[in-house]
Amino acid sequence: MYNVLVCDDDKEIVEAISIYLSKEGYKVFKSYNGKEAFEIIGREDIHLILLDIMMPKIDGIEVTKRIRQTKVIPIIMLSAKSEDEDKINGLNSGADDYITKPFNPLELIARVNSAIRRYTILGAIQTEEKDNIYQTGGLIINDDTKQVEVETKQIKLTPTEYNILKFLTKNKGKVYSIEQIYENVWEDECYGVENIIAVHIRHIREKIEINPKEPKYLKVIWGIGYKIEDIKV
Amino acid sequence: MKKSNLLKAICYMLIPILLIIILINIISIAILVDNPNEIKQGKSYYETESFREDYMNIILLNCNAITRYQISSSQESSSALEKSDIQYYNGNNYIVEDTKVAEDEQIQNYIKQKEESQKENAALVEGDTYQEENGIYMLFKENENYSLDASNDTVIDYKTIKAKYYDILIIKDGMAYTNIEKTVKTDTLDELKQYISQKQYHWIYEENINTDISTMQYDEIAYKDYFTQIQGLGFKVYSCVRDTNANQFIINTTMYNMVSKTYQNAPICIIFSGIILMLIIAYLISSIGHSKNHEDIYTNWLDKIPLEILVIIIGIMLVIEGLIFMAFTELLYQFFTTAISLLVLMGIIIYATVTTFLVTIIRRIKAKIFWKNTIIYKIIKYLDRKTEEIKLNLSANMDINMKIICIFIISVIVTTSLMILTIAKQNLIFILFLIAFWIYLLYSIIKYVDKMHQIREAVGKIYKGDNNYKLNEENFTGELQKVAKELNNISDGLSDAIEESLKSERLKTELITNVSHDIKTPLTSIINYVDLLKKEDIQNETAREYLQILDNKSQRLKKLTEDLIEASKASSGNIKLNIEKLNLGELLKQVRGEFEDKLHEKNLEIIENIPKDEVCINADSRYMYRVMENLFTNIAKYALENSRVYIDLIVNGKDENKKAYIILKNISQEKLNITADELMQRFVRGDSSRTEGGSGLGLSIAKSLVELQKGKFEMQLDGDLFKVIIEF
Numbered sequence: 001m002y003n004v005l006v007c008d009d010d011k012e013i014v015e016a017i018s019i020y021l022s023k024e025g026y027k028v029f030k031s032y033n034g035k036e037a038f039e040i041i042g043r044e045d046i047h048l049i050l051l052d053i054m055m056p057k058i059d060g061i062e063v064t065k066r067i068r069q070t071k072v073i074p075i076i077m078l079s080a081k082s083e084d085e086d087k088i089n090g091l092n093s094g095a096d097d098y099i100t101k102p103f104n105p106l107e108l109i110a111r112v113n114s115a116i117r118r119y120t121i122l123g124a125i126q127t128e129e130k131d132n133i134y135q136t137g138g139l140i141i142n143d144d145t146k147q148v149e150v151e152t153k154q155i156k157l158t159p160t161e162y163n164i165l166k167f168l169t170k171n172k173g174k175v176y177s178i179e180q181i182y183e184n185v186w187e188d189e190c191y192g193v194e195n196i197i198a199v200h201i202r203h204i205r206e207k208i209e210i211n212p213k214e215p216k217y218l219k220v221i222w223g224i225g226y227k228i229e230d231i232k233v
Numbered sequence: 234m235k236k237s238n239l240l241k242a243i244c245y246m247l248i249p250i251l252l253i254i255i256l257i258n259i260i261s262i263a264i265l266v267d268n269p270n271e272i273k274q275g276k277s278y279y280e281t282e283s284f285r286e287d288y289m290n291i292i293l294l295n296c297n298a299i300t301r302y303q304i305s306s307s308q309e310s311s312s313a314l315e316k317s318d319i320q321y322y323n324g325n326n327y328i329v330e331d332t333k334v335a336e337d338e339q340i341q342n343y344i345k346q347k348e349e350s351q352k353e354n355a356a357l358v359e360g361d362t363y364q365e366e367n368g369i370y371m372l373f374k375e376n377e378n379y380s381l382d383a384s385n386d387t388v389i390d391y392k393t394i395k396a397k398y399y400d401i402l403i404i405k406d407g408m409a410y411t412n413i414e415k416t417v418k419t420d421t422l423d424e425l426k427q428y429i430s431q432k433q434y435h436w437i438y439e440e441n442i443n444t445d446i447s448t449m450q451y452d453e454i455a456y457k458d459y460f461t462q463i464q465g466l467g468f469k470v471y472s473c474v475r476d477t478n479a480n481q482f483i484i485n486t487t488m489y490n491m492v493s494k495t496y497q498n499a500p501i502c503i504i505f506s507g508i509i510l511m512l513i514i515a516y517l518i519s520s521i522g523h524s525k526n527h528e529d530i531y532t533n534w535l536d537k538i539p540l541e542i543l544v545i546i547i548g549i550m551l552v553i554e555g556l557i558f559m560a561f562t563e564l565l566y567q568f569f570t571t572a573i574s575l576l577v578l579m580g581i582i583i584y585a586t587v588t589t590f591l592v593t594i595i596r597r598i599k600a601k602i603f604w605k606n607t608i609i610y611k612i613i614k615y616l617d618r619k620t621e622e623i624k625l626n627l628s629a630n631m632d633i634n635m636k637i638i639c640i641f642i643i644s645v646i647v648t649t650s651l652m653i654l655t656i657a658k659q660n661l662i663f664i665l666f667l668i669a670f671w672i673y674l675l676y677s678i679i680k681y682v683d684k685m686h687q688i689r690e691a692v693g694k695i696y697k698g699d700n701n702y703k704l705n706e707e708n709f710t711g712e713l714q715k716v717a718k719e720l721n722n723i724s725d726g727l728s729d730a731i732e733e734s735l736k737s738e739r740l741k742t743e744l745i746t747n748v749s750h751d752i753k754t755p756l757t758s759i760i761n762y763v764d765l766l767k768k769e770d771i772q773n774e775t776a777r778e779y780l781q782i783l784d785n786k787s788q789r790l791k792k793l794t795e796d797l798i799e800a801s802k803a804s805s806g807n808i809k810l811n812i813e814k815l816n817l818g819e820l821l822k823q824v825r826g827e828f829e830d831k832l833h834e835k836n837l838e839i840i841e842n843i844p845k846d847e848v849c850i851n852a853d854s855r856y857m858y859r860v861m862e863n864l865f866t867n868i869a870k871y872a873l874e875n876s877r878v879y880i881d882l883i884v885n886g887k888d889e890n891k892k893a894y895i896i897l898k899n900i901s902q903e904k905l906n907i908t909a910d911e912l913m914q915r916f917v918r919g920d921s922s923r924t925e926g927g928s929g930l931g932l933s934i935a936k937s938l939v940e941l942q943k944g945k946f947e948m949q950l951d952g953d954l955f956k957v958i959i960e961f
Contacts, residue, residue, distance in 0.1 A: 010754055016761035054750075080753035082795065083746075084809075102757035102791050105764050178822050195841075198826015222823060222858035223815025 002116050003044055005029045007037040007063070008052035008078060013101075017050060020105050021112065034058030038066070046073055048116055050108075053079040053090060061093045068094035074115040078103070110210040114138065114151045134169040137231030139208065139217045141169050150208045150217070160185075161204045164197070165228075168218070173230035175221050201226055241520060244513045249584050251510045258499040258506075261492040521592055522599045530600040535593045540607040547590045554583045633712050644674060684713050691720055700728035738805035745801040749794045756794065759787045796930040799859075803937035810853040810942060817848045817882055817893055817961075824861040825880070831869040832878065837899075842881045848893050850961040852942045860938050863931040864897055864957055872899040873953070895959040905955065909948040 004026045008014045011032060018028035029044060031037040033055055040046065049067070053060035064075055076097040077090040087098045097111050118138060132143035138151035146162060148155040157165065163185045168176065176184070178197045201218065209215045219227055522530035535543075558579045564572040597603035604610050647670055655663040687704065694702040702724060704717040763783050771777050802808050821843060825832075832839060868878055879898040886892050905912070912932060932948070939946040945960035 010758065012758040013754070013761065016758060016765060019765055020761075080750040080757075082798070101753045102760045102787075105761055177816070177819055178826075195822060195825065195829075198823050199829040200826075202827050202829075220823060220858075222854035223817065223820035223852075224854065225819065226823075 001025065001027055002047040002120070003027045003029060004112065005031060005037060005040055005044075005046045005049045007031045007034070007049065007055070007060075009033060009055045010052070013052075013078075016105075017108065020109055024109055024113070026112070034060075034063045037063055041067065041071070047119060048112060049073060049075045050112070051075055051077055051095070053077055053081065053086070061089065064090075064093045064095050074119045076111060076115060104211075107211050114210065117151045134166065134172070136169060136172045136217060136228055139169065139228070139231075141166055148208070155207050157204065157207060158200075161200050161207075164200055165204050165208075165218070168226065168228040172228040175225045175227040177225040181226065241517065244517050245588060247513055248510065248517075248588075249580070251506045251513070254506045255503050255510070258503045261499050264488055264492050517592075518595055522596045530596065532596060532600050532602065535589070536596055536600065536602065537606065539611070540597070540603070541609065543590070543593065547586060550586050551583065554579060554586060558583065636711070681713075684709055688713065688716055688720060691717075691724075695720070695724050695727065700724055700731060735805075739807060742801045742805045742807045746798050749798045752790075752794050756787065756790055759783075760791065763787055796934065800930040800934045800937065803934050803941060806941055808856070808938075808941060810856065812851050812853055812942070814849050815852055815854045815857060817850055817895060818843045819847075820854070820857060820861065821880055821882060821895070824858065824865055827862070828865040828869055832865075835869065835872060836875045837868070837872055838877045840877055840879050842879070842883075844882060844884065848882055848884055850893055850944075852944070852961065856938045856942065860935040860959070863935040867931055868897065868899050871902055871955075873902045876900040893961045895957075895961075897957045899955050901953045901955050905950050905953065907950075909950050912948065912950070 004021050006014050006017045006021070006028055007030075008017075009032055014030050014032065018030060021028045029040045029046065031040055034057060037049070037051070041049070051060045051063060055063075060077055060079070064077070067073070067075065074096040075094065076099060077095040078099050078101060079086060079090065080101040082100040087100075090098050096115055099108060099111060134141045134143070138149075140149040141147075142149075143166060148157055148162065148165065164181060167181065167185050178195075181197050201220075202212070205212045205215050205218045205220075208217055217229055217231070219229055221227060522532070524531050538546075558576065561572050561575045561579060564575070594603070597606060648667065651663050651667040651670065655661070655667070687708075691702055691704050703721055706714055706717050706721065709717045763780065766780055767784065771780070821841070825839065825841070872878060876899065879896070881894070881896040881898075883894040883896065884891060885894065936946040936948075939959055942961075945958075947958040947960070949956040949958070
């Protein structure tokens with residue numbers, strides 16, 4: 001049982017989130033401003049904080065900064081501000097994730113789960129680097145067993161999808177164009193089939209990402225190609 | 234005022250009649266006042282001194298010749314006087330002298346006088362040749378007894394005199410002797426007079442002329458004696474007045490006689506006619522230019538002829554008419570009736586000419602075009618306008634013109650003087666000065682042109698949108714400095730305006746963003762609670778239906794707020810672009826991959842035409858994807874099922890002008906009853922029902938984003954064909 005602190009000046013939102021999280025089995029602490037949040041953090045053993053940015057008195061950014069001075073608990077920011085700048089600001093202040101309002105409850109839960117897993121399990125387990133295991137962040141590909149795990153969750157992929165993902169993960173951080181991926185995965189030139197690559201990649205993204213439109217691992221560099229983000233644990 | 238044409242015509246006719254009446258009356262008065270006494274006294278000729286003198290002379294000469302013939306022929310028989318002697322009766326006695334001498338003296342005296350004034354050499358020929366013309370000579374010649382030596386000189390003189398003005402008639406015993414006719418036998422004087430009068434109508438005979446002669450100056454005594462002598466011999470002398478003045482005299486006399494009976498009425502007649510004339514003229518003047526058909530003063534073609542030309546034409550006409558009139562006047566003596574009718578006709582023509590002229594003048598004055606419709610006025614007007622234009626031009630460019638003129642004059646002076654110095658002083662150093670001066674001039678011109686070029690460049694930059702470009706005003710002088718200053722002002726003004734508009738755009742975007750944020754927070758709750766509600770076990774079917782609607786609408790609202798922010802940012806340019814090289818072919822393939830499933834759902838066949846070679850452009854890849862995403866979403870949403878979608882990537886041009894075109898074509902499901910422009914507007918969608926998700930901002934956002942990245946976005950609708958062309 002993990003403890004999650006939800007902090008938002010909008011009571012209904014706090015209530016809704018707590019309903020979702022309770023269903024997932026989390027113990028939810030509610031606070032409606034920064035001050036209350038601090039009190040709870042000081043009092044309870046909190047594993048994750050969901051924090052609204054725009055709050056009266058002390059705003060979310062300030063709260064994050066203060067928490068970061070003493071604790072490393074994951075913080076997910078919630079905000080109606082969807083601008084890139086806002087996201088960057090939030091993340092730079094020490095937040096681990098950023099969710100824009102209005103959010104999809106499922107996405108919220110998935111992100112909360114992911115953050116908790118990372119904080120509790122991944123953070124503790126040092127995955128041994130083996131020849132046939134490719135890893136980036138929470139994405140682990142075991143080439144021996146042909147198994148793919150995203151944040152401890154098993155993912156089912158088709159052989160083609162698996163090959164593409166394996167190739168990209170093996171060369172994480174590098175960008176490959178459709179043609180390059182095709183050539184490397186199929187290992188021969190065959191014009192015309194390559195169009196399917198893009199479709200495959202979308203399918204992979206839909207399977208491994210919480211929000212395929214804002215992918216964490218399999219990123220689309222538009223007009224250039226695709227890459228697997230190199231995430232250090 | 235009623236303008237009857239008939240009345241007018243009568244008036245025009247009355248004018249000359251009245252004028253003539255007035256004229257005649259004035260002439261009558263003039264005649265009465267002015268005529269010489271001769272007429273008043275009932276005489277038949279003007280008693281001027283020269284007339285009397287000439288008259289007497291001829292009478293004397295003629296009488297002398299005639300009487301001497303008579304005397305000598307009678308003396309031959311009675312013989313009181315010597316043959317070939319002439320006797321002058323001097324008071325009481327006859328003085329007998331040498332005939333020839335006495336006679337010649339008398340005659341020669343006169344001849345000499347006459348010869349001085351006129352030398353008629355044609356007469357100096359043998360006497361016989363004059364037989365036909367010289368009556369008196371004939372008279373003498375026929376009577377062989379005439380003792381006078383027919384000296385040519387004498388005879389000639391008679392003829393000359395006769396041809397002049399006077400004739401003489403001497404009558405005795407029923408025989409009449411004249412200087413032009415043979416001796417005429419006559420019983421009565423009247424008969425003779427009548428006989429002669431038939432030939433020449435203007436003869437006037439004076440009986441007993443001697444009575445007048447007594448008052449004359451010229452050789453008074455001699456005449457008296459001579460006449461006494463002639464009369465004493467039983468002759469009756471009649472003289473004829475036949476001078477050129479006679480005609481006039483007759484006319485004058487006739488007129489005088491005529492006038493003298495009516496002159497009392499003349500002044501009244503003049504005044505009366507004058508008043509009527511004035512009234513008629515006043516009426517005509519007032520009526521000129523008015524017509525039943527026209528409200529204002531009407532003008533005809535005649536009034537449009539410039540005044541000067543009209544005056545010339547009328548003048549020429551009047552001169553010609555006048556000459557003809559004069560010519561007809563000459564005819565008056567010979568063909569009186571014809572001449573009079575012709576003169577009247579001419580008079581009418583002249584009157585018509587003058588009247589026409591006066592009428593048009595009056596009409597011009599009335600219509601206020603008298604001065605305007607003259608060549609002089611037009612010339613003055615033209616010159617005035619020209620000078621005005623020149624003045625304006627000059628004043629506008631006075632500064633710069635003066636400068637250029639000054640520089641030019643100085644250059645000319647310097648160049649010329651240096652040349653003159655070179656020649657005069659024979660010193661080459663001045664040539665060097667001249668060359669130096671020319672180089673300086675050239676340098677100045679080049680500098681000036683360079684400055685002009687700078688200004689031109691600045692104008693070009695401002696035109697292209699570089700509002701921050703500033704000319705350094707200190708680099709310029711004079712007129713160019715002004716231009717530079719004004720140009721900077723324009724640039725400033727432009728920057729201000731653009732800043733202002735940007736600011737307002739930014740404010741708008743901020744407003745929209747803020748409002749959207751405020752909407753988003755409650756929206757979060759709505760979405761979440763709708764979701765929670767859905768998870769509740771609701772048995773009521775209707776409630777579940779409603780819940781579904783709520784879910785749809787809240788999602789739509791979410792999308793709408795997001796798009797609204799994006800659209801406002803994109804259209805105001807409030808977006809940070811991360812421009813980098815991107816491969817359009819790759820992008821299209823990726824996008825296609827993203828939408829493959831959705832397109833497949835609608836069974837859309839995709840026909841791709843992407844070149845093998847890389848087509849790279851500089852753009853922000855994320856926003857380019859956003860553009861493509863919007864377009865493909867539209868295709869997936871609005872394309873006709875089972876139709877084909879064409880994706881073309883074309884490269885045109887070379888090197889610098891290389892352009893890439895992305896062309897998307899698809900067939901619309903719904904009828905597109907709107908224009909491309911309308912479709913591109915915000916919140917307008919291809920389907921009018923608006924039931925499906927989507928904000929209607931997709932195309933607008935796509936267009937704004939493409940344009941932000943310096944591309945061109947064009948949409949074409951051709952029937953159901955929907956075509957988008959993106960140019961980079």
